[in-house]
Amino acid sequence: DGGITQSPKYLFRKEGQNVTLSCEQNLNHDAMYWYRQDPGQGLRLIYYSQIVNDFQKGDIAEGYSVSREKKESFPLTVTSAQKNPTAFYLCASSERGNTDTQYFGPGTRLTVL
Amino acid sequence: GNSVTQMEGPVTLSEEAFLTINCTYTATGYPSLFWYVQYPGEGLQLLLKATKADDKGSNKGFEATYRKETTSFHLEKGSVQVSDSAVYFCALDRGSTLGRLYFGRGTQLTVWP
Numbered sequence: 001d002g003g004i005t006q007s008p009k010y011l012f013r014k015e016g017q018n019v020t021l022s023c024e025q026n027l028n029h030d031a032m033y034w035y036r037q038d039p040g041q042g043l044r045l046i047y048y049s050q051i052v053n054d055f056q057k058g059d060i061a062e063g064y065s066v067s068r069e070k071k072e073s074f075p076l077t078v079t080s081a082q083k084n085p086t087a088f089y090l091c092a093s094s095e096r097g098n099t100d101t102q103y104f105g106p107g108t109r110l111t112v113l
Numbered sequence: 114g115n116s117v118t119q120m121e122g123p124v125t126l127s128e129e130a131f132l133t134i135n136c137t138y139t140a141t142g143y144p145s146l147f148w149y150v151q152y153p154g155e156g157l158q159l160l161l162k163a164t165k166a167d168d169k170g171s172n173k174g175f176e177a178t179y180r181k182e183t184t185s186f187h188l189e190k191g192s193v194q195v196s197d198s199a200v201y202f203c204a205l206d207r208g209s210t211l212g213r214l215y216f217g218r219g220t221q222l223t224v225w226p
Contacts, residue, residue: 004156033213042202042218043157090156101147102214104156104180 003027004052004105006091011110013078014083021076021108023091029103030096032074036060037088037107049074078110086112115140117203121219126224128192134188134220136177136203144205146170146179146186147214151200160188160201193224 003093004025013019023032030111031050045058049068063082068074074093092109094100120135138144145164149157161170166181175190186203203217 006156035216040218043214043216045213048213092157101159101162104149104158106156107154 002095004090004091004103006105006108009106009108011108012101013112015108015112018077018079019110021078021089021091023074023103023105025072025074025093027093027095027103028071029093030071031094031100032068033092033094033102034058034064034066034074034076034093035090037090043090046076062068069105073093085110115144115205115207115215117205117215119203119216119220120199120203121218121220123221123223126222128195128226129192130224130225132188132190132193132197132222133200134203134222136186136188136217138184138186138203138205140184140205140207140215142207144207146177147204147206148175148177148186149202149204149216151202151219152215153199157202191220193222195224195226198222 002062007022033045033048037043044060047066049055052071055068065077088109091105092102094102116139118137123212147162148160150160151157161172163170163179169178177186177188200221202219204214
């Protein structure tokens with residue numbers, strides 16, 4: 001079955017700790033994306049990558065970091081510098097990153113205690 | 114800049130009622146337009162899309178027509194079902210090489226039997 005997996009589904013973190021959210025796709029897509037979703041605010045782009053070993057900041061990159069060492073993987077680290085990290089995080093991928101449909105994973109809900 | 118404005122929710126309807134969710138956009142160039150749907154606790158799924166003016170996207174009884182003259186992409190369904198209860202997001206891709214999506218805030222739809 002082809003698709004995007006995100007793990008874990010629920011994540012709890014203490015203030016001051018870094019945490020890494022996993023995103024893996026077996027669709028052979030070139031482009032991958034991370035979005036943050038807050039109630040009533042839609043989706044906001046954190047980082048995106050159009051090719052291995054390259055990525056760009058989105059609209060709200062502060063306090064986050066990413067890597068793209070493999071085509072199928074695009075992990076997101078939420079650092080202690082992120083002031084309000086509690087949110088629902090969605091990963092997506094698309095074939096060419098240009099007017100192609102984006103396919104979304106099931107999301108990870110991060111709660112900072 | 115690029116942005117999407119959706120009608121605010123929540124929208125509450127009885128089963129078999131007619132649905133319209135308004136979406137207007139601002140964009141440079143010639144964007145593609147999308148409707149995504151999110152069921153509770155899940156990621157987003159593509160519902161339909163249109164890539165040029167006057168195109169009509171359709172899927173599962175939902176339709177939307179790309180109107181360049183009114184910069185709109187309203188979502189319609191003739192007879193909603195309880196299973197249509199979800200959050201609906203309008204989005205645009207401005208057609209550049211960046212391949213990023215701009216999302217509206219989402220509209221919560223609840224359908225009662």
